[in-house]
Amino acid sequence: xxxLPEVETIVRDLAxxxxxRRIVETRVLGRLSAANCLxxxxxxxxxxxxxxxxxxxIECDAGVLTVHLGMTGKLLWQGATSPYTRIAFQLDEGRLIxxxxxxxxxxxxxxxxxxxxxxxxxxPLAIAPEEFIALVQGRRGQIKPLLLNQRVLRGLGNIYxxxxxxxxxxxPRARCISAARARRLHQAIVAVLEQAIAHRxxxxxxxxxxEGRQGAFQHLHQVYGKQGRPCPxxxxxxxxxxxxxxxxYYCPRCQRR
DNA sequence: ACTAATGTTGTAGG
DNA sequence: GCCTACAACATTAG
Numbered sequence: 001x002x003x004l005p006e007v008e009t010i011v012r013d014l015a016x017x018x019x020x021r022r023i024v025e026t027r028v029l030g031r032l033s034a035a036n037c038l039x040x041x042x043x044x045x046x047x048x049x050x051x052x053x054x055x056x057x058i059e060c061d062a063g064v065l066t067v068h069l070g071m072t073g074k075l076l077w078q079g080a081t082s083p084y085t086r087i088a089f090q091l092d093e094g095r096l097i098x099x100x101x102x103x104x105x106x107x108x109x110x111x112x113x114x115x116x117x118x119x120x121x122x123x124p125l126a127i128a129p130e131e132f133i134a135l136v137q138g139r140r141g142q143i144k145p146l147l148l149n150q151r152v153l154r155g156l157g158n159i160y161x162x163x164x165x166x167x168x169x170x171x172p173r174a175r176c177i178s179a180a181r182a183r184r185l186h187q188a189i190v191a192v193l194e195q196a197i198a199h200r201x202x203x204x205x206x207x208x209x210x211e212g213r214q215g216a217f218q219h220l221h222q223v224y225g226k227q228g229r230p231c232p233x234x235x236x237x238x239x240x241x242x243x244x245x246x247x248x249y250y251c252p253r254c255q256r257r
Numbered sequence: 258a259c260t261a262a263t264g265t266t267g268t269a270g271g
Numbered sequence: 272g273c274c275t276a277c278a279a280c281a282t283t284a285g
Contacts, residue, residue: 003263033280054264071264072282084282102281104264141274150265157263204263205284224263245277247261262283271275 002069004124004155005196006207006215007051010075013210015049017077017094018058022046025090032086033103041065041109046091053120053154063111070104077210101206120154124189127153132186133179143185144172145244156189159202159224162249164189166223171255172241172248195220223249 002010022045026038044060051057056075058065067075072084079097081088087098087107098107108114122131135153139146146152147161156164165172167188170181177185201207201215204225208214222232226249227240236253 006263035280068264070280071262100281101283102262102264104280106265139273145274148264159263202263207263244275246264260285262285264280266279268278269276271273 002073002201002207003054003157003160004051004193005160005217006201006209007054007056007069007155008197009201009215010210011049011051011056014056014075014077014096017210018046018049018091018096020046021091021093023060023089024092025088027088027090029081029085029088032107036086036107038065038087038107038109052117053123053150054157055117063109064113066106066108066110066114066117067098068106070100070102070106072099072101072206073105074099074206074208075210076208076212079212120150121152122154124153124155125193127186129183129186133182136177136182136185137179140175142172142243143170143174143177144248147189148244148246155193158246159204159221160189160192160196162224163192163222166250166255167192169254169256171257172243172250174257223251225249 023041026042044062046058046060048059054068056067076097078094081097082099084099084101085097086100089096144161147156168185170185196217199215199217200209202218203214204218223238226238229238231238231251231254234253236251238249239252241248
């Protein structure tokens with residue numbers, strides 16, 4: 001569910017509440033899948049809250065809680081429990097609720113930096129244009145699956161990949177794109193992510209921030225979920241095709257192969 | 258009943 | 272190693 005802008009919004013909301021707090025109790029409601037591990041996080045004091053790609057790192061004196069929200073995960077500050085509440089973290093002041101209907105999300109405690117993060121590519125908001133061009137030109141595959149591959153670039157998901165490709169006027173199946181187009185794509189990615197963060201992310205079905213509020217960027221989507229609607233740039237009908245087992249939305253006139 | 262949904266991972270084949 | 276396809280995970284909404 002949450003991509004880079006949604007995770008960034010949650011992290012910014014959460015940090016001032018969590019930093020300095022101590023975890024007093026972790027209560028698991030129902031069954032948590034074996035991929036989750038909380039012990040021994042009780043007693044740890046939170047030092048910082050950071051985003052790493054789509055991951056949320058709650059760094060403590062004794063280790064780090066690594067959270068990935070999957071498709072429907074939520075972290076709610078002072079939240080009420082729901083039928084999908086999986087974990088309630090009681091802190092010395094306040095409480096953090098982890099909700100996840102589909103349970104694709106993961107919460108894991110580790111004593112050091114979790115190894116899974118080392119395999120991720122650079123952050124799209126931190127990478128230099130020349131580096132991005134080299135990254136894209138070093139690959140042979142279709143551009144959209146490339147953008148979704150977290151080992152290539154960490155943080156883009158289905159919404160922002162489509163929105164960035166539209167803004168850069170690149171077909172989602174394009175391969176071996178020129179340096180000029182790669183540069184334009186990099187600019188489009190940065191622009192769309194920054195704009196989405198400014199609007200507190202996109203609420204399509206499940207996403208809410210740490211206070212339970214919806215984002216507003218869904219109102220500014222140009223192509224994502226808009227099949228059959230006119231392209232805001234040229235009026236042609238937006239198409240939906242399937243690429244790498246995911247829906248891909250694009251304008252057939254603005255984004256030529 | 259069927260399909261699609263903001264995601265990742267493992268397996269298999271070319 | 273890279274690329275593609277598919278299944279799996281679990282649940283809801285149209």
